Amino acid sequence: MIEAATPGIVAKFCHTFGAELRRSFSLDVELQLPSSGITAVFGESGSGKTTLLRCIAGLQRVQRGNLSIRDDIWQNEQTFIPTHARPLGFVFQESSLFPHLSAFGNLHYAMKRADGGVTQQEFDRIVALMGIEELSNHYPDQLSGGEKQRVAIARALLIKPRLLLMDEPLASLDLARKQEILPYLETLREEIELPILYITHSIGEVARLANYLVVMEQGRVVAQGDLADVLSRVDLPVRLGEDSGVVVQATVVERDSQWNLLRAEFPGGELWIPDGGDALDEKIRIRILARDVSLALQSHDDSSIVNRLQAEVVEIKDDVDGAMALVKLRIDSTLLLARISRRSVHHISINPGSRVWAQIKSVAIQR
Amino acid sequence: MAFSAADLTAILLTLRLATTVTVILLLIGTPIAWWLARTRSWFKGPVGALVALPLVLPPTVLGFYLLIALGPNGPIGQFTAALGLGTLPFTYWGLVVGSVFYSLPFVVQPLQNVFESIGERPLEVAATLRAGPWDRFFSVVLPMAKPGYLTATVLGFAHTVGEFGVVLMIGGNIPGQTRVVSVQIYDHVEALDYGQAHWLAAAMLLFSFLVLLLVYGARGKSQASAMRYGA
Numbered sequence: 001m002i003e004a005a006t007p008g009i010v011a012k013f014c015h016t017f018g019a020e021l022r023r024s025f026s027l028d029v030e031l032q033l034p035s036s037g038i039t040a041v042f043g044e045s046g047s048g049k050t051t052l053l054r055c056i057a058g059l060q061r062v063q064r065g066n067l068s069i070r071d072d073i074w075q076n077e078q079t080f081i082p083t084h085a086r087p088l089g090f091v092f093q094e095s096s097l098f099p100h101l102s103a104f105g106n107l108h109y110a111m112k113r114a115d116g117g118v119t120q121q122e123f124d125r126i127v128a129l130m131g132i133e134e135l136s137n138h139y140p141d142q143l144s145g146g147e148k149q150r151v152a153i154a155r156a157l158l159i160k161p162r163l164l165l166m167d168e169p170l171a172s173l174d175l176a177r178k179q180e181i182l183p184y185l186e187t188l189r190e191e192i193e194l195p196i197l198y199i200t201h202s203i204g205e206v207a208r209l210a211n212y213l214v215v216m217e218q219g220r221v222v223a224q225g226d227l228a229d230v231l232s233r234v235d236l237p238v239r240l241g242e243d244s245g246v247v248v249q250a251t252v253v254e255r256d257s258q259w260n261l262l263r264a265e266f267p268g269g270e271l272w273i274p275d276g277g278d279a280l281d282e283k284i285r286i287r288i289l290a291r292d293v294s295l296a297l298q299s300h301d302d303s304s305i306v307n308r309l310q311a312e313v314v315e316i317k318d319d320v321d322g323a324m325a326l327v328k329l330r331i332d333s334t335l336l337l338a339r340i341s342r343r344s345v346h347h348i349s350i351n352p353g354s355r356v357w358a359q360i361k362s363v364a365i366q367r
Numbered sequence: 368m369a370f371s372a373a374d375l376t377a378i379l380l381t382l383r384l385a386t387t388v389t390v391i392l393l394l395i396g397t398p399i400a401w402w403l404a405r406t407r408s409w410f411k412g413p414v415g416a417l418v419a420l421p422l423v424l425p426p427t428v429l430g431f432y433l434l435i436a437l438g439p440n441g442p443i444g445q446f447t448a449a450l451g452l453g454t455l456p457f458t459y460w461g462l463v464v465g466s467v468f469y470s471l472p473f474v475v476q477p478l479q480n481v482f483e484s485i486g487e488r489p490l491e492v493a494a495t496l497r498a499g500p501w502d503r504f505f506s507v508v509l510p511m512a513k514p515g516y517l518t519a520t521v522l523g524f525a526h527t528v529g530e531f532g533v534v535l536m537i538g539g540n541i542p543g544q545t546r547v548v549s550v551q552i553y554d555h556v557e558a559l560d561y562g563q564a565h566w567l568a569a570a571m572l573l574f575s576f577l578v579l580l581l582v583y584g585a586r587g588k589s590q591a592s593a594m595r596y597g598a
Contacts, residue, residue, distance in 0.1 A: 058494075059491050059495075083491070083494040083495060084493075084494045084496075084500075084502075084503075087497075089495065090492070092488070092492065096488065096492045098489060098492070098493075098507060100510040109506070110496050110497075113496055113497035113498060115497075155496070156495070159495075159496055159497055
């Protein structure tokens with residue numbers, strides 16, 4: 001888990017675009033981001049997340065901006081470092097490979113311009129990491145969408161960036177191609193010591209990849225913090241609706257072949273999950289949707305529900321639609337969300353501090 | 368040999384003129400086309416129209432104004448005289464200047480089209496890969512604009528070879544200096560020497576056809592819209 005207390009990236013931008021037009025858009029953000037791991041910037045299209053990324057890259061220049069990466073100032077009142085002088089890598093939404101260069105030609109374009117050059121070892125490592133050894137002489141128009149993005153990611157890494165910016169790198173791909181790339185991004189998170197800013201409008205990608213989460217809406221940041229903290233906030237799920245839920249990071253500890261289940265431990269408890277073939281000791285992310293969690297005052301052994309966890313109520317908030325409420329629960333250091341009817345809250349009369357049993361109807365490893 | 372010595376002189380002069388003019392046009396046409404392709408300035412319209420004027424103007428009109436401007440009483444003529452270069456009309460270099468104006472749109476417009484079709488994105492990508500402005504131009508724009516440069520070169524060269532009106536107005540008819548092929552053909556016809564005129568005219572016809580074949584053949588290979596020239 002990444003400590004939010006060590007901000008490596010401080011960004012402040014305030015700008016109104018198209019003020020002279022009737023449809024103007026204001027960006028007003030203040031961010032403190034960790035200096036490692038994947039920070040997901042999540043929001044609907046039009047929430048300003050791509051604009052934010054372009055401001056950080058220096059592709060879009062705004063008058064009132066402050067940006068520093070560790071001790072380096074990239075922009076303030078006096079300074080504006082142009083994009084080509086910023087040690088960053090950028091992966092665009094659509095394929096951005098140079099059509100006149102082969103796959104490796106594109107990589108060499110970055111290597112030639114990288115700070116301090118790139119050794120053959122580093123090159124081999126990144127090529128292997130992205131699994132593109134076989135594509136060397138292919139030209140971009142001979143590559144699939146997924147292959148193009150993998151080459152583009154390798155190219156962005158070979159520039160030896162101190163910050164990697166990714167603008168919805170999977171958005172232009174179909175489901176199968178997304179599944180093809182996601183494991184590479186996970187490897188990237190684990191293997192490369194580099195802060196990554198990852199723009200997405202897919203909560204699934206957030207749940208699978210992010211360590212830290214920024215939620216944007218209409219040019220503003222409405223939440224930022226550790227993934228578990230932000231996802232378990234009861235005032236945010238309005239924006240996620242049916243997808244409200246938390247991500248629990250757990251470790252596989254036991255395989256029950258008879259019932260085809262895996263036992264996974266997390267801080268404060270354990271869960272039985274359908275066996276997806278994960279190896280023992282593997283670290284997994286389990287997504288638990290608020291609508292799949294119900295509450296009881298006693299443990300019901302006669303229920304069909306496998307996963308029952310004792311928890312403490314932290315916070316209760318009524319949903320916008322009137323009938324439902326969101327309950328934030330704590331199991332040791334792990335936070336959960338439950339979505340139950342307001343009548344049930346009243347019926348079992350729970351309050352912050354109450355001890356309850358959380359019954360989890362279904363869990364799935366995030367893929 | 369079907370060509371007379373005078374014919375050969377005219378052919379060599381024409382090729383020398385067209386080569387010089389094409390090189391000059393590629394050098395000055397590139398920044399003009401780049402600016403036209405990327406500016407949002409109010410001047411874009413007027414400058415674009417000015418560059419395109421030779422497409423619609425009778426060459427005699429262009430030649431007439433150039434003759435006035437370059438002549439001893441014109442602003443450019445007084446400037447060149449002050450520099451000790453004399454005046455340009457009825458010299459080879461006067462013809463070069465006239466041809467540059469005359470063929471300008473045939474070089475600028477294909478380049479502008481190809482620059483516009485490349486768009487902003489590859490330049491942004493190059494910037495995120497630590498390429499500075501000049502680096503971006505030479506490493507990304509030039510290679511991607513190759514089909515546009517081929518069209519511009521061929522059309523600029525061929526159009527200069529084919530000019531007549533401007534030459535008559537500011538170049539006159541001085542053998543080895545300003546008497547290009549088109550003027551030589553005119554002379555042959557004036558002298559009722561149809562046989563000689565035939566040889567030269569057929570050579571021009573063949574040359575023009577081969578040039579256009581080259582351009583349209585290249586268009587078939589690259590889908591770039593760089594071949595659109597003219598308004």
